[in-house]
Amino acid sequence: MRKKAFIGSLFLIVLLLVGGMFYTLPYYVTKPGMAKVLKPIVKVKNGYSEKGDFMLTTVRMGRANIYSLAEAKLSQFEEIYPADLILAKNETEEEFNVRQLYLMANSKQNAIDVAYHKAGLPVRYKYNGIYVLNVMPGMPAYGKLQAGDRIFKVDEHSFSSSKEFTAYIEKKRVGDQVKFTILRKKQTKDVKLTVQRFKDQPNKVGIGIALVDDKDILVKPDVDVKTDEIGGPSAGLMFSLEIYNQLTKDDLTKGYKIAGTGEIAPDGSVGPIGGIDQKIVAADNAGAEIFFAPNEHGSQKSNYRDAVKTAKKIGAKMKIVPVDSFNEAVNYLEKLPAK
Structure with a gap:
C-alpha cells in the first residue's frame, strides 16, 4: 500500500515538474543570443x-515558464519583461512574430538602399501592395484576414502606395462591400468585407487592419540576404556594412572580426536597439575585436554607454565604437590599420 502511495506521489511530482515546462506565464525572458558571420548570409553577385x-x-527571447523565470532572476544577463511591454495592444504572438519578420525585411531593404547609394549605384523600388501586420478584434477583417497577408488588389484596382489604399477605403460608406485579392502562403484568394465604423473613432470607417507597404528593392548587381527566421530591425547597420564591402574593392574588415548592432534608416542614420548588454556578451563569446554601438548623439543613456559598461563588467577586450550613421562606421574602418 505504501509502495503504491509512493509511486502515485512520485508520478504526481513528475507530472507537476513536466507541466511547469509547458505552462507559460505573462512574461518574456531575453538572454544573449549569438554573433552570426554575415558572409554566408549576404551574397552580392560577383562581389569582392x-x-x-x-x-x-x-x-x-521566449515566453517564460516557472523554470526560465527562476533562471532569469538568478542570471546577470537575462532580462524579464511583462508581456504587455513586448506585445502591442490586441496583438497576438503570431502577429508579433510577423511584425518582427517585417521589421527584419524592412531593415534589409534599408541596408541595401544605403550601401548601394554609398557605392554610387542606382536603386529602384517595385510596389507590390499592402502587407497586413495585425487585425483588430471586432472589425470586419477579424477572422477573415491574417497577419502576413499581402493585399495586391482592391475591387480589382491596384495602388502604388498604402496611402492610396487607405484613401480608397476611407471614401467608402458604412455597409459598403469591398473585395480584397490577397496572397497567403503562396495562394491567391478573394476576401469580401463590409466596411464599418471604428468604435473609438466613429467618424472613421475601415476594415480594421494595421498595414505597411509591400515593396521590393531593385538593384544591380543582385544581392541576396538570407535571414531565415531572424526578426527585428537591429541588424541593419551590419547588413549595410557587409553589402557595401562586397560592392567595393577595398576590404573594410582588414582582417578583423567586427560585430555591432543598430537600426539603419534610409538616410544612413543609426538608431538604438534593445538588448545591447546581451549582444555585447554574444559578440565577446564569438571573439569579436570591434563592436559598433548606436551613440544616440551622445545621450547619457545611449546604447554605446551601456555597451561600454557591459564590456568592462565581463572583461571584454573588444573595442566599443560609437556611431550615429553608416558613414561614421565606414570612416572608422577606412582609417583602421590593416591587421
Whole structure:
C-alpha cells in the first residue's frame, strides 16, 4: 500500500515538474543570443571577398515558464519583461512574430538602399501592395484576414502606395462591400468585407487592419540576404556594412572580426536597439575585436554607454565604437590599420 502511495506521489511530482515546462506565464525572458558571420548570409553577385568578418548579434527571447523565470532572476544577463511591454495592444504572438519578420525585411531593404547609394549605384523600388501586420478584434477583417497577408488588389484596382489604399477605403460608406485579392502562403484568394465604423473613432470607417507597404528593392548587381527566421530591425547597420564591402574593392574588415548592432534608416542614420548588454556578451563569446554601438548623439543613456559598461563588467577586450550613421562606421574602418 505504501509502495503504491509512493509511486502515485512520485508520478504526481513528475507530472507537476513536466507541466511547469509547458505552462507559460505573462512574461518574456531575453538572454544573449549569438554573433552570426554575415558572409554566408549576404551574397552580392560577383562581389569582392574579405579577409575579416562582419557579424550581426542576436538576443534570444521566449515566453517564460516557472523554470526560465527562476533562471532569469538568478542570471546577470537575462532580462524579464511583462508581456504587455513586448506585445502591442490586441496583438497576438503570431502577429508579433510577423511584425518582427517585417521589421527584419524592412531593415534589409534599408541596408541595401544605403550601401548601394554609398557605392554610387542606382536603386529602384517595385510596389507590390499592402502587407497586413495585425487585425483588430471586432472589425470586419477579424477572422477573415491574417497577419502576413499581402493585399495586391482592391475591387480589382491596384495602388502604388498604402496611402492610396487607405484613401480608397476611407471614401467608402458604412455597409459598403469591398473585395480584397490577397496572397497567403503562396495562394491567391478573394476576401469580401463590409466596411464599418471604428468604435473609438466613429467618424472613421475601415476594415480594421494595421498595414505597411509591400515593396521590393531593385538593384544591380543582385544581392541576396538570407535571414531565415531572424526578426527585428537591429541588424541593419551590419547588413549595410557587409553589402557595401562586397560592392567595393577595398576590404573594410582588414582582417578583423567586427560585430555591432543598430537600426539603419534610409538616410544612413543609426538608431538604438534593445538588448545591447546581451549582444555585447554574444559578440565577446564569438571573439569579436570591434563592436559598433548606436551613440544616440551622445545621450547619457545611449546604447554605446551601456555597451561600454557591459564590456568592462565581463572583461571584454573588444573595442566599443560609437556611431550615429553608416558613414561614421565606414570612416572608422577606412582609417583602421590593416591587421
